Amino acid sequence: MMKRLLYLLVFSISLLITSNATAGENEPPAWIDEYRETAEKLIEAALEPENMDFMWERLAWLTDYYPYRLSGSEMLEDAIEWMHDNMIEDGFDEVYKQEVMVPHWVRNEESLVFHGPWSRELRMIGLGSSVGTPPEGIRAEIMVVGSFEEFEERSHEAEGKIVVWNVPFTTYGETVQYRVRGASVASRAGAVASLLRSVTQFSMQTPHTGNIRYDDDGDPIPFAAITLEDAELMQRFQDRGEHMEVHLTMGAEMLPDALSHNVIGELTGSEKPEEIVVIGGHIDSWDIGHGVMDDAGGVIATWEAVRLMKELGLQPKRTIRVVGWTNEENGVMGGRAYRDMVMEDGSFENHQLAYEIDFGVFEPLGFGFTGSDEAFALLEPIMELTAPTGAVTLREGSSGTVDIGPLMREGMPGMGIDTNTERYFWYHHTDADTLDKLDKEDVAKIIAATAVMIYIVADMEQRLPW
Amino acid sequence: MMKRLLYLLVFSISLLITSNATAGENEPPAWIDEYRETAEKLIEAALEPENMDFMWERLAWLTDYYPYRLSGSEMLEDAIEWMHDNMIEDGFDEVYKQEVMVPHWVRNEESLVFHGPWSRELRMIGLGSSVGTPPEGIRAEIMVVGSFEEFEERSHEAEGKIVVWNVPFTTYGETVQYRVRGASVASRAGAVASLLRSVTQFSMQTPHTGNIRYDDDGDPIPFAAITLEDAELMQRFQDRGEHMEVHLTMGAEMLPDALSHNVIGELTGSEKPEEIVVIGGHIDSWDIGHGVMDDAGGVIATWEAVRLMKELGLQPKRTIRVVGWTNEENGVMGGRAYRDMVMEDGSFENHQLAYEIDFGVFEPLGFGFTGSDEAFALLEPIMELTAPTGAVTLREGSSGTVDIGPLMREGMPGMGIDTNTERYFWYHHTDADTLDKLDKEDVAKIIAATAVMIYIVADMEQRLPW
Known part of the structure; x- marks a missing residue:
């Protein structure tokens, strides 16, 4: 007992020293100051009880009414339609579906x-x-x-x-x-x-x-x-x-490929509408559990981050595109189809960043980034503004970014959020992936961190060097 | 972050101060010194790798071969027979079964x-x-x-x-x-x-x-x-x-009552063989999971505690009786039948203590005792000798003592072990009550704590005042 307490004491002190040492190590660049107030507003809004209730019921609704969203199922297409209609109701500037042929495996x-x-x-x-x-x-x-x-x-x-x-x-x-x-x-x-x-x-x-x-x-x-x-x-x-x-x-049997959809909603940019920050999660899931952390949580969190911007009347310079990708679980046909679409329409090069949440919407800890060192250096100061949500570290290499993988493999910078994934694999692909496994405030913090990061990336003067 | 660390620091320091203050508060009575060496030997033996392997395989064997030990089932009676035969093989002085009629519910x-x-x-x-x-x-x-x-x-x-x-x-x-x-x-x-x-x-x-x-x-x-x-x-x-x-x-249906058994093995006392310390757990379980923590672990831990005494050539003054009670889960007919037996044969008054383990064999923390204040005061100094196992506190009121409940309600002093039950109700009465939920060393510590406590209670000069 005594030994353990001594360890605890020494450990606490060493952590205190470390965190003192790192604080104030780098002076933030001047442009970050422009976003200080907006970041505070976004975080405050995300954690506001009424918004928390709204997003929580939205997450519950998606996963209660459409729990088994396996590719090829009617329930998945119903969920996609529901998301489409609700983004229109939210007042997104453009809402549309992209057709995707997906594998249709049944248990x-x-x-x-x-x-x-x-x-x-x-x-x-x-x-x-x-x-x-x-x-x-x-x-x-x-x-x-x-x-x-x-x-x-x-x-x-x-x-x-x-x-x-x-x-x-x-x-x-x-x-x-x-x-x-x-x-x-x-x-x-x-x-x-x-x-x-x-x-x-x-x-x-x-x-x-x-x-x-x-x-x-x-x-x-x-x-x-x-x-x-x-x-x-x-x-x-x-x-x-x-x-x-x-x-x-x-x-089990594999049926002929079925028609599914990526579902997309946009907030049009004020100054550079042709430049795009694409964010999202995957709307499909396995046919057990309710696919709440994998990945309804990622879809709702990215979607809500943009809804909050709209609610606060914030319009960044670039367009933010929220995507619910289809078929992540057994084919990644949604992610590939999105890549093909932007390659074909010539907008691929106009993407500033691809951002996905698909490693659980637990307590946020930071972000993972895959891209150039110059882009990393540009993004790092933003952490000061996401820090109040718990997201304090930017590290190299992104996790939970399968749907944006096809984009990243073509050179697009990609980012994921790092969360407390201690129990992630307990629930992963099981019937225990249900609403009770998430904490409402943690999800709100994920939304807050995402909103701050994505708003700034979409609004900052600089293009992120690829 | 800083705030949290400061709290941690202050908390650690306060704990250190507290634990310094309580150490050495009471001087142990002289008779405790007689048992110091024996207690060390028992703890050492329980944690010896060969003994740990033996008890772990015994626990695995019971629950792998006889996982569904519901009252009325053949599997329960097979488990009882297996325990009976193994106690004979261990060289217990008396091994016998007590007939008990039990409810026979089937799912x-x-x-x-x-x-x-x-x-x-x-x-x-x-x-x-x-x-x-x-x-x-x-x-x-x-x-x-x-x-x-x-x-x-x-x-x-x-x-x-x-x-x-x-x-x-x-x-x-x-x-x-x-x-x-x-x-x-x-x-x-x-x-x-x-x-x-x-x-x-x-x-x-x-x-x-x-x-x-x-x-x-x-x-x-x-x-x-x-x-x-x-x-x-x-x-x-x-x-x-x-x-x-x-x-x-x-x-589901309730069939006519079925014949089951309490299974009993004794280590005869050297000086007061007619005086008894009865210890055990329940051998029955539900018909799902493998009934490992509930309560094969309690049965094995009490049984192994006595086997260790035999192995070390320790024979306390009083008789120690290990019981695998039947039908705890849906009737407690085993606990009642044991009470009836000792009331009828006149040995009830000769019991020094009843001790049961049925609240998980997780990390031991202490013991709970139900009995007179005088008995409590006599037992408390023993904690100094069980402390190396982690069992450091004696508190009033016993947990996990349903089978000895009928004895305790007639005035017999009763004791249970307190363990880290953080996850106990996660697994309780589910098919997740399986071997992987236990830690081998924690079970060995439970055996060690039990062996020290029970050996001393069976050997001490004093009768515990009822």
């Missing part, structure tokens, strides 16, 4: 029954884009492995079995490889199906879905996620030499 | 379909002892209420409806009243079934079961738990004036 009925020392139906969720099983399902012995390396060594055992990837979460980027590639790797060794330990640090018997990819060689085999709990249970039974089988049934 | 198939702005099957779990629905289920409009008081005002609306108790968690004792009484209250107003927001502070679409009680007046109506997420969703839809129905189907 249908699915189940998993365990047969080991005892038999029981287990929690599972089919992975996006997986093929289904025959109607009677597949029953086979399971083989549990902890890594690609272990599988390599034991791949001669895989013939005719169902391979269970029991890989503990390290980082998302690392662990998600087993979701993306697991089925193809297992299939090449003769496995008849595969199961994935859900990609998460923590589980309450929570299976996580997400998209997979089949390599061109090898048969596509059915692939589903199980829970962390059951993966560890199977591992322990295997370590004790138990024989185990599972009976996997999946009705 | 069978159950489901809940929501029909509101959209239709979807929802997560649910039937509550223990609930009656079932007719085979075709019950479909009716729902009525969401937030408290008994609100229901009182609106009870005229309940006729023919399904009442949804959307009551946020405050304390378990307070909120669980809606689980215990909710069906009867709704039934008296003419409701045809009832749904309960699960009793928890946090949910990942996790329904919680638990036992209910039907009052003698009014028809028993089916009663099931839904998730926090869905209860809040229904509330929001109701607040917006939406019409909602649910279709509830439950195959």
Whole structure:
């Protein structure tokens, strides 16, 4: 106890010293002063109780009435229509939809029954884009492995079995490889199906879905996620030499591509209307949970940031374009279609910045930026004005920016917001991604930080050098 | 940021001052010194890697092979037999089973379909002892209420409806009243079934079961738990004036009482074998999850505490009796049968203490005691010797002591262990009560704290005054 308290004390003091040292390190450039008052106004408005209630009910409405927004579904198109109509009602200057053809994968009925020392139906969720099983399902012995390396060594055992990837979460980027590639790797060794330990640090018997990819060689085999709990249970039974089988049934199928839409609303710029700051999130979601943090929150936060500007009568020099991209979860066809549109109409080069929120609308901590050093240096002083929201750091490299990825890969500067993502992967792609996981004031702060950053970027004299 | 750090600093300093002030406040009595070396040995043994591996695999084995230990099930009796045989193998002096007749409730198939702005099957779990629905289920409009008081005002609306108790968690004792009484209250107003927001502070679409009680007046109506997420969703839809129905189907039924057993192992006392310290947890669980923290952990921890004494060749003056009580979850018939046994054989008065672990085997913090002030004063100095495990406080009032409740109500001193229960109600009575929720070293510390406390209480010269 004493030791712990001493640590706490030393830690506090060192933090105090550090934060004193960094404060006032750089003198802000003079142009930042022009935005001081506007920034304060935007933050105040975002945190004003009436606005907080409005945005919270807007978020609740979107996710209560249109919770399962999977590409190809009617519910997704209804959500897009609802957003379109509400942006018109808000008085956006231009509101329109861009047609996008999207993959149309459907889950249908699915189940998993365990047969080991005892038999029981287990929690599972089919992975996006997986093929289904025959109607009677597949029953086979399971083989549990902890890594690609272990599988390599034991791949001669895989013939005719169902391979269970029991890989503990390290980082998302690392662990998600087993979701993306697991089925193809297992299939090449003769496995008849595969199961994935859900990609998460923590589980309450929570299976996580997400998209997979089949390599061109090898048969596509059915692939589903199980829970962390059951993966560890199977591992322990295997370590004790138990024989185990599972009976996997999946009705999943890929239908012909369907028509969907990016939904777009604009606040026209006062002086350089042809120059664009594009911001948004993705309006589609998986077919479980309500897709609240992933990514209704990102859509609502960017949209509300611009609605606040309108409410305050603020019109920046450049045009701000809010986009609800479609099909982020299983194709990114919305992001690609947007890139194609601006490449074709010649407006690509006129973009000042692309900004996306898709890593949870939790407590804001700062921003991540991908672009030139000169642009980074221009943006950094803005942090002084977003700081009251908690967004205090600008770092290199953006997170949660899949939909603007196609733009960024062509050289456009991109930005995402950094939030407290401690629990992000607990809920990610699960039926626990629901409204209660968010904090109203944190979302309001995300809106405030976004409004300040985006207003300034859209209004500043300087073009951001690419 | 600065403000927050300053608070942290001031808080740390104040804690340091406080903890310095309390250290060395009371001089320990001389007899405590006799136990100093033994206590150190027990703690060292409990935290020894080989013993930790042994107890952890024992806990895993019990809950992997016998996860669904509901009263009346074969799996419960198999678990009891397994514990019986393993206590013999450990070399306990006496190992036996006490016959107990227990309620035999079975869940069978159950489901809940929501029909509101959209239709979807929802997560649910039937509550223990609930009656079932007719085979075709019950479909009716729902009525969401937030408290008994609100229901009182609106009870005229309940006729023919399904009442949804959307009551946020405050304390378990307070909120669980809606689980215990909710069906009867709704039934008296003419409701045809009832749904309960699960009793928890946090949910990942996790329904919680638990036992209910039907009052003698009014028809028993089916009663099931839904998730926090869905209860809040229904509330929001109701607040917006939406019409909602649910279709509830439950195959639950109460079968004739079944034969179960308390399982008992003894370490015979060296000088006063007729005097008894009874310790244990409950071996039964619900039929979902693996009943790891509730309460395989309590059973294993008390059992292992005594096994360690045997391993170290420690034999206290009094007999220590380890009990795996049956039927804690839906009847407490095991705890009552034990009381009846010791009342009948005249050994009740010879009990020195009853000790139970049933509030999670998380990081130990101390003990709770129900008994005379004199006994409390005698026990308090022991905390100095359990302190290295983290168990530093003795407080009045015991938690997690339902099975020894019948003994305590007859005047026997009772004790429970206090642990870090921050997440206890997240997992309580859910399918997320699994091995991964526990920390091996924390369980070892619980065993260490229990071993020290119980060895001393069983060996000390003094009888604890009742």
